[in-house]
Amino acid sequence: MILDNIKIVENDIKNACERVNRAPKDITLIAVTKTIEAERINEALKSGIENIGENKVQEIMEKYDKIEYKPSWHLIGHLQTNKVKYIIDKVDLIHSLDSLKLAKEIDKRAGKINRVIDVLIQINIADENTKFGLSYKELDDFIIEVSAFENIRVQGLMAIVPYVTNPEEVRPYFRKMKEIFDGLEDSPYEKINMKYLSMGMTNDYQIAIEEGSNMVRIGTGIFGERYYSI
Numbered sequence: 496m497i498l499d500n501i502k503i504v505e506n507d508i509k510n511a512c513e514r515v516n517r518a519p520k521d522i523t524l525i526a527v528t529k530t531i532e533a534e535r536i537n538e539a540l541k542s543g544i545e546n547i548g549e550n551k552v553q554e555i556m557e558k559y560d561k562i563e564y565k566p567s568w569h570l571i572g573h574l575q576t577n578k579v580k581y582i583i584d585k586v587d588l589i590h591s592l593d594s595l596k597l598a599k600e601i602d603k604r605a606g607k608i609n610r611v612i613d614v615l616i617q618i619n620i621a622d623e624n625t626k627f628g629l630s631y632k633e634l635d636d637f638i639i640e641v642s643a644f645e646n647i648r649v650q651g652l653m654a655i656v657p658y659v660t661n662p663e664e665v666r667p668y669f670r671k672m673k674e675i676f677d678g679l680e681d682s683p684y685e686k687i688n689m690k691y692l693s694m695g696m697t698n699d700y701q702i703a704i705e706e707g708s709n710m711v712r713i714g715t716g717i718f719g720e721r722y723y724s725i
């Protein structure tokens with residue numbers, strides 16, 4: 496079943512790309528594995544998934560040693576400063592950089608293990624009270640400050656848009672994100688690159704791709720409904 500779902504998602508990615516003349520190979524598919532047990536994650540990896548995304552440090556810790564096939568690990572949820580130390584040697588990309596305080600801690604912990612870690616800056620593009628992320632208005636100042644950290648390399652932006660029944664409604668947010676992303680392309684800072692634009696989940700990834708996303712985070716579409724037992 497997981498394999499079938501992956502095929503459906505990959506096909507939808509291909510179709511979305513065709514509609515706007517993009518190449519499917521330019522889209523990174525992240526299977527979001529929160530609440531999913533290691534065995535089923537391994538099944539997804541066996542079926543060709545190469546990137547997995549977790550939103551909680553605790554879950555990464557619990558599953559890390561049970562995962563086979565050496566995927567890239569993405570931290571996609573809010574990261575508390577006091578938990579950076581647990582994942583700094585485990586994740587390949589942190590999608591949720593949202594404060595200077597967090598940047599400081601990530602820089603410090605990465606430095607301790609001689610690592611330059613890749614991060615995305617999370618933007619609260621719809622200015623929702625319930626969501627983490629910087630306002631895009633704060634972004635320019637934030638980038639100047641983050642560019643000074645030696646052990647952090649910004650590789651792009653991430654956004655979570657409001658959940659709506661009709662995903663067409665969130666198209667303007669994706670479009671706005673792409674504009675911001677493109678506007679930062681010629682950054683003068685060596686450690687600021689705009690390589691990844693992480694946006695789009697099960698409900699809206701096809702629209703996100705049409706609007707320029709190159710990294711989609713799909714949970715339900717691959718594993719089915721989540722059950723929160725923990």
Ligand SMILES: *Cc1c(COP(=O)(O)O)cnc(C)c1O
Nearest residue numbers: 527550571696697712713714715
């Ligand atoms: C859970 C989650 C997803 C995936 O959500 P689905 O709707 O199941 O695809 C994507 N991004 C983040 C940050 C998440 O927490």
